[in-house]
Amino acid sequence: MGDDVELRQNSTAGRPLWLTPLNAGLLLTLLFIASRALNLWFWLQPAANFVANDVSYYSFYTWCLDAGLAEGNAECVGADARLGIMAEYPLPAQWLLQVVYWLADGFEDYFQWFAGLMLLLDAVVAASLFRRHNARGALVWIVFTGACGPIMYFRFDLVPAALVAWACMLLVARPYVAGALVAAGAAVKLWPAILALPLAAPHPLRHGAGRARLIGFLAAGLVLGMSSLIVGGWTRSISPLVWQSERGLQMESVPATPLMFLRTFTDSDAWPVFLSEWNALELQGPGVGLLLQISSVLMMGWVVLTAVLSWRLVRHFRSQSPALLEAILLVLLASVLATIVANKTLSPQYILWLGGPLAVLVMSRSSDSLRVPLRLASALLIIVAGLTQYTYPWGTFGIMGMPNGSPLETSMLILRNLLLAGTTIQVSVLAWRATAASERTSRDASRRSGRPHP
Numbered sequence: 001m002g003d004d005v006e007l008r009q010n011s012t013a014g015r016p017l018w019l020t021p022l023n024a025g026l027l028l029t030l031l032f033i034a035s036r037a038l039n040l041w042f043w044l045q046p047a048a049n050f051v052a053n054d055v056s057y058y059s060f061y062t063w064c065l066d067a068g069l070a071e072g073n074a075e076c077v078g079a080d081a082r083l084g085i086m087a088e089y090p091l092p093a094q095w096l097l098q099v100v101y102w103l104a105d106g107f108e109d110y111f112q113w114f115a116g117l118m119l120l121l122d123a124v125v126a127a128s129l130f131r132r133h134n135a136r137g138a139l140v141w142i143v144f145t146g147a148c149g150p151i152m153y154f155r156f157d158l159v160p161a162a163l164v165a166w167a168c169m170l171l172v173a174r175p176y177v178a179g180a181l182v183a184a185g186a187a188v189k190l191w192p193a194i195l196a197l198p199l200a201a202p203h204p205l206r207h208g209a210g211r212a213r214l215i216g217f218l219a220a221g222l223v224l225g226m227s228s229l230i231v232g233g234w235t236r237s238i239s240p241l242v243w244q245s246e247r248g249l250q251m252e253s254v255p256a257t258p259l260m261f262l263r264t265f266t267d268s269d270a271w272p273v274f275l276s277e278w279n280a281l282e283l284q285g286p287g288v289g290l291l292l293q294i295s296s297v298l299m300m301g302w303v304v305l306t307a308v309l310s311w312r313l314v315r316h317f318r319s320q321s322p323a324l325l326e327a328i329l330l331v332l333l334a335s336v337l338a339t340i341v342a343n344k345t346l347s348p349q350y351i352l353w354l355g356g357p358l359a360v361l362v363m364s365r366s367s368d369s370l371r372v373p374l375r376l377a378s379a380l381l382i383i384v385a386g387l388t389q390y391t392y393p394w395g396t397f398g399i400m401g402m403p404n405g406s407p408l409e410t411s412m413l414i415l416r417n418l419l420l421a422g423t424t425i426q427v428s429v430l431a432w433r434a435t436a437a438s439e440r441t442s443r444d445a446s447r448r449s450g451r452p453h454p
Contacts (some may be wrong), residue, residue, distance in 0.1 A: 058097050061085050065085055084235070092187040144378075161353050168357055179220070181197060251399065252280060252297070260283075264405040309431050330435075341424045387416035395409035
């Protein structure tokens with residue numbers, strides 16, 4: 001009872017008297033409404049409304065699955081004859097898009113249903129992050145995703161971002177569910193799969209939260225994977241990997257940054273931008289092959305980084321360690337940052353993936369030493385989100401201008417990429433330090449507190 005009183009007193013220490021939980025909730029609600037209304041206004045501007053084009057892509061190809069193939073539509077038949085309809089997406093993602101089609105009762109109202117459901121999902125995640133005595137997570141989510149712009153309502157990347165956010169929130173309270181949510185995120189968009197490594201800490205083979213999260217991940221992953229295999233077959237099940245492997249160097253990606261600089265700030269016309277058959281704006285010209293190889297090396301580095309940090313979690317922590325949750329969340333955030341930076345593709349909606357781990361880490365921070373570094377990382381990532389919105393849709397035509405891009409728009413892209421890479425290094429260092437906490441450190445802390453070490 002005394003500990004509960006002390007916790008409530010500590011949670012309200014330093015907070016203005018007028019900022020009660022009710023007032024905080026109202027202020028967050030107003031901020032959510034205002035920021036989303038602003039993004040709606042942004043989308044309505046002629047220079048930005050093409051950001052919603054992907055929803056038309058979704059609706060057309062779900063119509064293909066519903067009626068177009070049966071009617072012999074040439075485009076539908078051609079797509080199906082290659083890798084399959086919407087082959088770049090895992091089958092569970094396709095099923096999700098079909099559910100929206102059924103709810104909309106056809107393609108006429110598909111746009112409204114899709115955007116409306118994404119807005120609802122955004123609001124539910126923000127509400128889930130709100131805590132009576134700790135509104136920081138909800139605040140970070142609202143500001144960060146708001147800075148990403150209207151694209152969040154016209155791509156389905158918000159779905160895996162939300163699933164990972166909920167998994168981060170439930171790491172301790174509902175470990176089986178947390179693991180299953182990460183598996184569901186991986187079934188919709190492949191990148192969350194590697195997050196199973198840090199989620200298995202501290203003891204994946206012993207009874208505890210780590211093993212529960214691993215079991216939840218494997219069970220849900222097996223069900224979803226077998227369902228995809230049974231329904232779509234092997235070729236369709238691996239088509240997202242084939243699609244990804246065939247893609248070239250996307251102009252927005254971090255590995256493409258040197259060529260984007262040369263393309264804009266020299267007189268050379270050696271690096272044209274083109275819309276590839278993989279529906280991406282890619283670069284051609286000298287050095288592209290080398291940078292693709294560098295990207296492949298960086299991707300391997302991302303896997304190694306996540307594996308090493310996860311091993312350090314297993315090696316240095318016990319389930320009872322108060323610093324474990326914070327360390328896991330730092331590893332999760334570092335891993336998501338690393339996959340975005342290393343990737344040869346960096347579509348603007350990928351930045352949304354960072355929202356969940358960042359918001360939950362801010363909400364769950366317990367170490368005083370992390371206060372300033374985490375504020376810095378949060379500020380940098382919010383700036384990254386805002387710059388990403390500027391580069392797409394507002395600056396897209398300037399960046400891809402022929403034969404050389406616009407200096408202002410390209411400079412904003414380069415600045416975004418530099419900040420993203422710098423924040424990745426900063427968070428990775430924080431994760432490395434957090435996973436250095438040894439059992440001896442825990443014993444020493446227990447001895448100083450007068451409590452027995454578990």
